[in-house]
Amino acid sequence: MNTRTRARTRSLMRPAFLHGIALFLITLAFFLPSKPAFSQAEPARRPDVPYVPTPxxxxxxxxxxxxxxxxxxxxxxxxxxxxxxxxxxxxxxxxxxxxxxxxxxxxxxxxxxxxxxxxxxxxxxxxxxxxxxxxxxxxxxxxxxxxxxxxxxxxxxxxxxxxxxxxxxxxxxxxxxxxxxxxxxxxxxxxxxxxxxxxxxxxx
Missing domain, CATH: 3.40.50.150 (Vaccinia Virus protein VP39)
Structure with missing residues (x-):
């Protein structure tokens, strides 16, 4: 394979490679745990009462x-x-x-x-x-x-x-x-x- 052919092959492969990286990152983001909607911090001490909402x-x-x-x-x-x-x-x-x-x-x-x-x-x-x-x-x-x-x-x-x-x-x-x-x-x-x-x- 001459130099011009190899350069053309690399040029054709680059978009496919970048597409594969992007697909991998999207898939990884999908499976990573999302940020919780509310604070998950623990109370400073055990609460005195359980949480039961008032109707x-x-x-x-x-x-x-x-x-x-x-x-x-x-x-x-x-x-x-x-x-x-x-x-x-x-x-x-x-x-x-x-x-x-x-x-x-x-x-x-x-x-x-x-x-x-x-x-x-x-x-x-x-x-x-x-x-x-x-x-x-x-x-x-x-x-x-x-x-x-x-x-x-x-x-x-x-x-x-x-x-x-x-x-x-x-x-x-x-x-x-x-x-x-x-x-x-x-x-x-x-x-x-x-x-x-x-x-x-x-x-x-």
Whole structure:
């Protein structure tokens, strides 16, 4: 094979070689694991409660019971996917903050807030409820467990202003703080309290 023939052969083979490389890279990209939609980081410590979303009818009733309105600042302690905070912002005009120990839940909540168009009125923070500052809340919502509620109770009394409304899905605060109202939504129970001067004195 003379020099001209070899050069022509190499010229003809180059596109096929490049096509093969491109096909290989596309195939490799297809089989590589894709980037996860939400954070896969582990919580700083084991969460106090398992993640169980609050059904939307219960969310609506909680906000009704607390009379959430424009001007309120709602904190959801253990916010999960952010639905209570987002509903309060979108449907009631409130501002809201969600706190959760699990970074994956925070990622989901932020994505849900963006989809709902309320990112200018809500904020989600990864953090420990027992180390959180929620003193500027006018409404606090909870879906935790009885022992967690009772551990959190002194912190609520100490931090929250008189008149702040507290609403809990399914679990009360123990005999030391009986609810002012109790409502049912199907087989779900919602408890309501208001922070009083007596609560503040008990916290000192």
């Amino acid at each position: 939307q009818p219960v969310v609506d009733k909680m906000l009704d019971l607390a009379k959430v309105k424009k001007g309120d600042v709602l904190y959801d302690l253990g916010c999960g996917d952010g639905r209570i905070v987002i509903t309060a912002a979108k449907e009631r005009g409130a501002r809201g903050v969600g706190i959760d120990l699990n970074p994956q839940r925070i990622s989901e909540a932020e994505a849900n807030a963006k989809q709902a168009g309320v990112t200018d009125r809500v904020k989600f923070m990864e953090g420990d409820l027992f180390k959180a500052n929620f003193a500027d809340a006018t409404v606090v919502t909870l879906y935790l467990l009885p022992d967690v509620n009772q551990r959190l109770r002194p912190q609520l009394w100490k931090q929250l202003k008189v008149g702040t409304r507290v609403v809990s899905h399914d679990f009360d605060m123990g005999a030391e703080w009986p609810p002012e109202k109790v409502e049912k939504v199907g087989n779900k129970t919602i408890y309501f309290w208001t922070i009083t001067e007596a609560n503040k004195r008990a916290a000192t």
